[in-house]
Amino acid sequence: MSAGLAIETEALGKRFRGRDAVADVALAVPAGSVFGFLGPNGSGKTTTIRMLLGLISPTSGSASLLGSAMPDRAAAVLPRVGALVEGPGFAGYLSGAANLARLDSADPVADPRTRKRRIGEALDRVGLSAASSKRVKAYSLGMKQRLGIANALLRPRDLLVLDEPTNGLDPQGTREVRTLVRSLADGGTTVFVSSHLLAEIEQMCTHAAVMRTGRLVAQGTLDELRGAAPDDRLHLATPDAERAIAALGAAGLTATQAGAEVVAPLAGRAIEDLVPALVAAGVRIRGIRAAEASLEDRFVALTGEGFDVAN
Incomplete structure (x- = not known):
């Protein structure tokens, strides 16, 4: 795998019931970038993300996260990766803080001595401090999205993978997520954002890739994707x-x-x-x-x- 890339795939593919959901995908995500992963619904974005994280095995090709082959090296590399995929799933009868404590306790490399502090910091970063003691069943969809991002930030991450992170957020929440992503990138974290909101990608990302019917049709910097001079x-x-x-x-x-x-x-x-x-x-x-x-x-x-x- 190439140096300087946080994510790299070669001819990555996945077949379901004899049909190619993803085929021949060759992603190259530069370390330190905010990378937008674009495509219509059903274009294969979430399937690709699930393969990257080792949640499903590819039918063909290979994938690497932070220089380590997936899924073979998943146990070593995933502690350095935070992720929110296909919406957050939490216990509705527990509070936001209690849900994070439960998830953190299941992390074998998380330090229980710093758990309370880290949960407080993560909730503060996503604007949920005031709702930390409220049961999650009373949370709006946008609040659940924020809690999912907080879970991904319970420990320092070299790579953050977010699948539709602004889903259900109001304009203020969307701006806050955008600011959060930028601050993470400024701190050296590579952020991989799957979205169908083009305006958000243009404001948030440095690079992007476009999927269509399971295939990668373009990738590069935003200027390269626009493929035009400013007076186009x-x-x-x-x-x-x-x-x-x-x-x-x-x-x-x-x-x-x-x-x-x-x-x-x-x-x-x-x-x-x-x-x-x-x-x-x-x-x-x-x-x-x-x-x-x-x-x-x-x-x-x-x-x-x-x-x-x-x-």
């Missing part, structure tokens, strides 16, 4: 959309109508060089601007799908 697209507000599309086509640009605007990839062209051609073609210009391609644009270009697709 022309946005033109005009009542003469058809005329503008024709004029831009004559200039070598493929334009389309998007709502009240005409949009075209600039492909290195400067807007000021296009305006005279538009005016000469009789296009009335109400507004014109250059905009950076978003991660959502790149995702749609890669998969042709939205995030409600589950097949």
